[in-house]
Amino acid sequence: MVDARLHSEIIRDEPVHAVAAPQVAARIKAASSLEAGLRGEVMVAYNLDRPLIDTWLRHQRLGHVDTSPGLTSPDLRVLRQMLQANVGWSVLPDYMCREYIAEGRLVKIAPTSTPLTNPYSLVWLPTALRNPRVAHARQTLLRGLRGG
Template identity: 50%
Template sequence: MSLSRLRTFIEVYRQKSISAAARSLNLTQPAVSQHIAGLEATIGRRLFVRESQGVSPTAAADELAADVGDKLDSAEAALASARARSVEVAGALQIVGHVDFLAEVVAAELVPLLEVGVRVRLQSGDRDLIHQMLIDGDSDLGITAFPSTDPRLRSDLIRTERVLAVAAPAVAQRIHQAKDLKSALRAEPLLAYSLEIPLIDQWLEKNALGPLQVPPAMIGQDLRSLRSLLCRGFGWTALPEYLCRDYLAKGELLEIAAPVASTTLSYHLAWTPIALRQARVAHARQTLLWRLAGGLEGKGNAVTATSRKK
């Protein structure tokens, strides 16, 4: 049973489509069909049922995928890492992620890749765009605060940050002096990442304040734009600590004291298993995992251990 047939099977199983698997593997559809037919002949059981929209796996396919899927991913990643230590890894690397995290955290950790000739291309995006670009093969690696449950993606935890409610000193003092914290927060302009305001709602819920049910005065997916307004004395918001640590130290911002506790936000490095077959991508993944997770001990990173998301 060849590894190429197993890789083809796993890709068809994850994509639920022969044509999509062919595109991912850079094969023709007849070649993919031949691989599946050969594998079915080897094990003596049917693996997929053709449907109007793709294919549906049989019980035999479920069993085989459970037995070999992650093992095959690990083996191919190990081979790619080994190749990266002995071959030229120069070339373009596409990374998609949240724009403020790429700029303030990731960019400084790219030096080892740039020094060996990797040409890094950073692309900003929200959760949906990050996941879609990875699945479509338009990006090699993704960095996201919203881990995907899509079986076509894998991810590792790289950083966990405290989330703090912050404002300019005058605004924070006004809030602290009020008799009712929730009313004081409602009275100040709210700055948010999106209309869903997950960072703010989670902080409010953690501190038994419930949703404010007020529309944000401004929405900006680059959290640095919110920070800029805060420093000019306008409004309040909840930010990951890496974005406000220096400003708190200089007194340009103050933390709005949490009645119970601050919340946290975790960032993940994400990829598709097939992407790690490229030595350059496997090398970049290992480098970024070390630099962003294990390499950040003592720099305010709350969690440095990685955890594979299956």
């Protein structure tokens, strides 16, 4: 939903990856197609709406993987633990799985197209910038996040 009262600026793009434990990823890869492999395993999501998963699926042109999550948790660390315990597959931000992929505890599920990134935005009400402290904090954050 777009709120015309708000202004925003993208401050960072975080890669996201579909991941699973090595055994689960091997079963997905061995399926007749990526879509069939994903449908054959439990989907693990942080909520029932699955926005990150749906975005990844659309980006991969896999919009027909319409199963409901078999497990949900609003804590991505819990999802990561479940994945490591061979419970299904999910899509996680890079910062949540980079180390685990490097150690072989999680495996990227090979994408069918280019990698996907998730943009993070700083959002503010323009009227809030009338307060000099808020305006200064916003500028300091933006300058720091841009690296300069």
